[in-house]
Amino acid sequence: MVSNAEFRKLASALPDVVELPHFENTSFRVKKKIFATLAEKHNRACLKFSEVDQSVFSSFDQTVIYPVPNKWGKQGWTFIELAKVEEETLIDALKTAHQQVVNSSKGQPKKSL
Template identity: 50%
Template sequence: MIDIETLRGIALSLPQATEGPHADKTGFRIGKKLFATVNIKESRATVKLSPANQDIFCTFDSTVIYPVPNKWGKQGWTHVNLQAVHKEMLTEILKVAYCEVAPKRLAELVVFE
């Protein structure tokens, strides 16, 4: 299980990422653009992926990562089950989500394993 501190550490390790409130959740942004939120009560993160990346990640296991079941999901917003995801996969998902919204000059600084 991934806890909020682990997720926070990964998200904030990305260049110029910040943390702040987003509705009743905690959000992670680059500039004003949201790339992830965390819902502690539901032990779930939600990330912004391109539809192509959403398709790729969601083929892994639909109990671990799956599209938000509404119009937001069709735009790439994707839920991640923090009780089931491995840290290495969460790290890659957060990096991809970050690069989806980050300026190119910052996205180029992200190193993928």
């Protein structure tokens, strides 16, 4: 289990991350691009993955990590239930989402796992 405070600490520790409000949630951005959001009242995060990375992370347990249900999910946005996720898995997921945004802002091909 990962608390909201621990999620915030892990996401903010990645290079060049800025934490800003995003509607009723908190967003974590690199160069103005969101790679993660935190819905504190739901104890849930949402991360931006490539389709391949979304498939890989979701394959572990769809009650813990699963695509957002709608067009956002088809674009790689993926929910993570913080009360159920192992910290090591969350760290890998955060690093992957962060790198996805860093690479896309540099115009480089997006790396998957």
